[in-house]
Amino acid sequence: MTKKASSESKDQRRLQMADIARLAGVSTSTVSRALSKSPLIGEETRQRIEALAKSLNYSINVGAQNLRLKQNKTVAVVVPFDTASHQHLSDPFFLGIIGSIADALTERGYDMLLTRVSAEELDAAAQIYDTGRAIGVILIGQWRHHDQLNQMAARKVPIVVWGAQIPQQLYVTVGSDNVAGGRLACQHLIDAGKKRIAFFGDTQLPEVAHRYQGYCQALQAAGMAVDPNLVLSAAFTEEGGRWAVETLLSRGVTFDAVFACSDLLAMTAINLFRASGLAVPQDVAVVGYDDIALARYFHPPLSTIRQPIAAAGEALVSAVLALSEQNTTGPQLLETTLVARQSS
Amino acid sequence: MTKKASSESKDQRRLQMADIARLAGVSTSTVSRALSKSPLIGEETRQRIEALAKSLNYSINVGAQNLRLKQNKTVAVVVPFDTASHQHLSDPFFLGIIGSIADALTERGYDMLLTRVSAEELDAAAQIYDTGRAIGVILIGQWRHHDQLNQMAARKVPIVVWGAQIPQQLYVTVGSDNVAGGRLACQHLIDAGKKRIAFFGDTQLPEVAHRYQGYCQALQAAGMAVDPNLVLSAAFTEEGGRWAVETLLSRGVTFDAVFACSDLLAMTAINLFRASGLAVPQDVAVVGYDDIALARYFHPPLSTIRQPIAAAGEALVSAVLALSEQNTTGPQLLETTLVARQSS
Numbered sequence: 042m043t044k045k046a047s048s049e050s051k052d053q054r055r056l057q058m059a060d061i062a063r064l065a066g067v068s069t070s071t072v073s074r075a076l077s078k079s080p081l082i083g084e085e086t087r088q089r090i091e092a093l094a095k096s097l098n099y100s101i102n103v104g105a106q107n108l109r110l111k112q113n114k115t116v117a118v119v120v121p122f123d124t125a126s127h128q129h130l131s132d133p134f135f136l137g138i139i140g141s142i143a144d145a146l147t148e149r150g151y152d153m154l155l156t157r158v159s160a161e162e163l164d165a166a167a168q169i170y171d172t173g174r175a176i177g178v179i180l181i182g183q184w185r186h187h188d189q190l191n192q193m194a195a196r197k198v199p200i201v202v203w204g205a206q207i208p209q210q211l212y213v214t215v216g217s218d219n220v221a222g223g224r225l226a227c228q229h230l231i232d233a234g235k236k237r238i239a240f241f242g243d244t245q246l247p248e249v250a251h252r253y254q255g256y257c258q259a260l261q262a263a264g265m266a267v268d269p270n271l272v273l274s275a276a277f278t279e280e281g282g283r284w285a286v287e288t289l290l291s292r293g294v295t296f297d298a299v300f301a302c303s304d305l306l307a308m309t310a311i312n313l314f315r316a317s318g319l320a321v322p323q324d325v326a327v328v329g330y331d332d333i334a335l336a337r338y339f340h341p342p343l344s345t346i347r348q349p350i351a352a353a354g355e356a357l358v359s360a361v362l363a364l365s366e367q368n369t370t371g372p373q374l375l376e377t378t379l380v381a382r383q384s385s
Numbered sequence: 386m387t388k389k390a391s392s393e394s395k396d397q398r399r400l401q402m403a404d405i406a407r408l409a410g411v412s413t414s415t416v417s418r419a420l421s422k423s424p425l426i427g428e429e430t431r432q433r434i435e436a437l438a439k440s441l442n443y444s445i446n447v448g449a450q451n452l453r454l455k456q457n458k459t460v461a462v463v464v465p466f467d468t469a470s471h472q473h474l475s476d477p478f479f480l481g482i483i484g485s486i487a488d489a490l491t492e493r494g495y496d497m498l499l500t501r502v503s504a505e506e507l508d509a510a511a512q513i514y515d516t517g518r519a520i521g522v523i524l525i526g527q528w529r530h531h532d533q534l535n536q537m538a539a540r541k542v543p544i545v546v547w548g549a550q551i552p553q554q555l556y557v558t559v560g561s562d563n564v565a566g567g568r569l570a571c572q573h574l575i576d577a578g579k580k581r582i583a584f585f586g587d588t589q590l591p592e593v594a595h596r597y598q599g600y601c602q603a604l605q606a607a608g609m610a611v612d613p614n615l616v617l618s619a620a621f622t623e624e625g626g627r628w629a630v631e632t633l634l635s636r637g638v639t640f641d642a643v644f645a646c647s648d649l650l651a652m653t654a655i656n657l658f659r660a661s662g663l664a665v666p667q668d669v670a671v672v673g674y675d676d677i678a679l680a681r682y683f684h685p686p687l688s689t690i691r692q693p694i695a696a697a698g699e700a701l702v703s704a705v706l707a708l709s710e711q712n713t714t715g716p717q718l719l720e721t722t723l724v725a726r727q728s729s
């Protein structure tokens with residue numbers, strides 16, 4: 042037997058532990074225990090697994106359980122959708138993150154399994170790993186599902202979440218520094234002499250809650266009070282932006298600036314302000330969030346908080362690969378920066 | 386035994402034919418033949434396979450070979466990259482198409498395996514199907530690889546290409562009507578009284594070649610000659626747009642309009658014209674192509690040719706699923722429409 046053939050047959054043997062597990066309808070750890078005659082495994086199961094192993098001429102190989110997974114070069118990227126709105130995958134920021142993850146995976150020779158699951162059934166994300174279709178999961182957007190994510194992390198699903206780091210978090214997050222981002226945006230508007238700064242964003246979302254925290258910090262540092270009349274819980278959609286502008290105008294309160302928690306919200310707001318006869322930035326200055334590719338092409342070119350999209354793809358991929366190799370990795374906070382253009 | 390349990394165990398048994406094949410290191414057809422005692426299979430192999438099958442309590446199920454693939458609910462989406470430029474996945478139009486395919490797959494309960502391959506090694510796209518990782522392949526951008534695509538189609542890889550329909554094509558394409566799109570754009574500029582209309586786009590790409598054909602048709606129908614000085618082979622990048630504008634200006638020829646073959650090219654051109662002191666649309670009118678989500682937010686709001694992105698995702702997914710089920714399907718040409726805004 043040549044050396045090459047011998048090594049191939051060894052690989053084949055290694056693969057079989059996972060195969061036996063699947064054929065016998067048990068976990069690979071049950072197979073491992075049965076073959077090492079662990080008392081944890083019942084006699085009947087042990088005999089069945091041994092017979093299977095014998096028919097395959099199987100020999101025990103330490104760590105074989107994992108080899109199957111290691112040969113899989115696929116990482117799942119899960120984008121939950123809201124069951125009620127069935128929102129389409131059209132947000133330029135999310136599409137940009139997906140593109141950047143695809144680039145980071147391609148550079149490492151990995152493929153991306155892109156899947157959308159209902160935000161109400163986030164466990165479906167773990168199934169992709171459980172069934173061996175991917176070696177780990179990157180989840181884009183933690184929404185309001187902190188507990189489900191913690192459960193997955195507790196049972197060692199290699200999962201990395203794009204989002205905010207929050208207390209009692211067991212899962213690994215990669216996100217940008219949303220508190221600093223909110224503070225930078227609001228501070229910039231204060232520095233421009235604005236006194237009545239509105240906030241557009243849904244603070245039920247952890248990332249937006251952090252941006253709001255930064256907004257409050259900047260106001261307080263300048264000795265300015267937070268006025269609830271200026272805080273609008275706008276969804277990340279065009280309709281959300283329209284609702285926020287109309288509600289703000291209908292309240293009859295004075296305002297001279299808006300910090301909008303996405304560029305799309307900011308652009309929608311600017312177009313509507315202009316349609317209402319308000320000049321941007323003279324009557325109302327606007328700062329967005331994300332710095333999507335087209336923010337600088339906007340009219341007026343949009344001031345915004347940049348989230349480092351390319352670095353985000355790199356960091357998410359590095360973290361999920363580390364977890365899939367049983368290495369530990371902590372949450373990562375990427376730097377956000379102010380990009381001042383002409384809308385403020 | 387309840388009805389549900391019985392049907393589950395049947396499914397489990399069906400799956401095992403493919404599993405036995407892999408464990409025994411033979412094809413599923415060898416397994417099938419061995420179990421039906423075909424004389425084509427040697428005695429030793431037959432015994433080995435029977436022993437395996439017995440240990441699994443396996444019973445023959447006609448068509449079991451294919452069930453495995455049919456249970457796979459994954460479609461591959463391949464985005465070739467140019468080996469020289471290693472261009473990142475950041476083009477808003479391509480990202481929009483990917484999002485729309487993801488939506489169409491999600492609605493049908495399928496996942497997307499997103500992978501990038503070198504445009505020089507397009508055969509890697511077929512391997513994803515050959516190895517059973519996906520039931521079919523959607524390729525975004527046919528580039529200049531007509532022959533490789535024909536070879537894949539000839540050996541029955543279920544592959545659908547987003548791109549132009551061209552002569553001697555064996556593969557199925559879904560694309561928008563690029564000839565009509567080019568004609569609409571140019572006709573619109575002629576109707577606006579423009580006499581010297583430049584063309585920005587790389588006519589080596591089949592889709593751009595069709596847009597150029599439409600541009601020439603509209604000029605000829607109006608009795609206007611095509612001036613090679615006004616035709617610039619610009620790549621679909623910001624650098625391509627910059628090169629085209631600088632080259633056009635350096636030629637010292639007169640021009641009063643540009644038809645740019647992507648919105649990004651058009652936006653880059655408009656910003657550079659403005660920086661050179663030319664007013665858009667007064668001095669130079671510009672029409673783009675694609676109608677990406679942000680075209681209407683641009684300053685001035687961009688006139689463009691709309692490619693129907695949501696319909697494109699639907700059509701690509703329907704076609705690849707039809708092919709994967711051995712149904713025939715022909716090329717599809719989606720309608721393009723002029724969206725006249727303020728840049729022309």
